[in-house]
Amino acid sequence: MYKTISANSRSINWQFEPTKDEFLHSQVYIQLNTRMTMKVIKELFDDSSIFIEKIKTTSLLAKLYSGKIYDYCEKHKDCKCDYYDLSKICEHCDKTCEQKPARWGRGELSEEITGPFEFGKFREIEKYTKISLRLEEYKNEEYEAIVEGNKILVDGATLLEVFKYNVEKVRYSHNYDGMKKIYEDLQQEKKKKLVDFGIQ
Ligand SMILES: [Zn+2]
Ligand SMILES: [Zn+2]
Numbered sequence: 001m002y003k004t005i006s007a008n009s010r011s012i013n014w015q016f017e018p019t020k021d022e023f024l025h026s027q028v029y030i031q032l033n034t035r036m037t038m039k040v041i042k043e044l045f046d047d048s049s050i051f052i053e054k055i056k057t058t059s060l061l062a063k064l065y066s067g068k069i070y071d072y073c074e075k076h077k078d079c080k081c082d083y084y085d086l087s088k089i090c091e092h093c094d095k096t097c098e099q100k101p102a103r104w105g106r107g108e109l110s111e112e113i114t115g116p117f118e119f120g121k122f123r124e125i126e127k128y129t130k131i132s133l134r135l136e137e138y139k140n141e142e143y144e145a146i147v148e149g150n151k152i153l154v155d156g157a158t159l160l161e162v163f164k165y166n167v168e169k170v171r172y173s174h175n176y177d178g179m180k181k182i183y184e185d186l187q188q189e190k191k192k193k194l195v196d197f198g199i200q
Pocket of ligand 1: 073076078079080081089090091092093097
């Protein structure tokens with residue numbers, strides 16, 4: 001498996017981490033040589049049970065995340081505390097919050113065992129898609145965009161405007177009826193534009 005992945009990758013950054021329930025998993029960041037469909041990526045990992053989610057973020061952030069020293073605090077779902085510098089505390093947290101060491105062994109194993117490991121040459125990419133193996137992170141990153149959408153809705157934007165604003169950040173395609181409504185609104189908008197131009 002490792003061979004196929006490395007043959008298809010420009011660089012891989014990863015480390016071993018425990019989940020909340022102390023199961024071993026790895027946090028992986030891969031830069032692929034070519035564009036690949038999710039199906040091919042799954043085949044590459046040779047395990048169809050792996051949960052893979054695409055996330056739009058910056059390459060540097062993803063690389064840093066794949067080698068993070070500390071976890072987010074468990075008390076606050078929206079915690080954005082720094083996962084390298086414990087003195088940088090987010091707005092949700094205070095000094096009573098705890099950020100556990102993120103790596104396998106919770107700080108008691110050497111980096112030779114836990115990582116972070118690096119293969120190939122990392123290159124900074126402006127925009128790229130991250131593959132995540134865990135659902136929670138995805139929710140965290142989407143959450144911000146949803147809150148931002150709510151704010152502009154309160155400020156008087158239409159639902160369609162919110163959709164356009166978040167089109168690359170929020171997953172709208174999981175609900176057929178929702179998609180249908182968006183499609184209808186887009187059609188309506190198109191029609192209205194034609195009327196405005198006096199074409200119809
Ligand atoms: Zn926090
Ligand atoms: Zn907290």
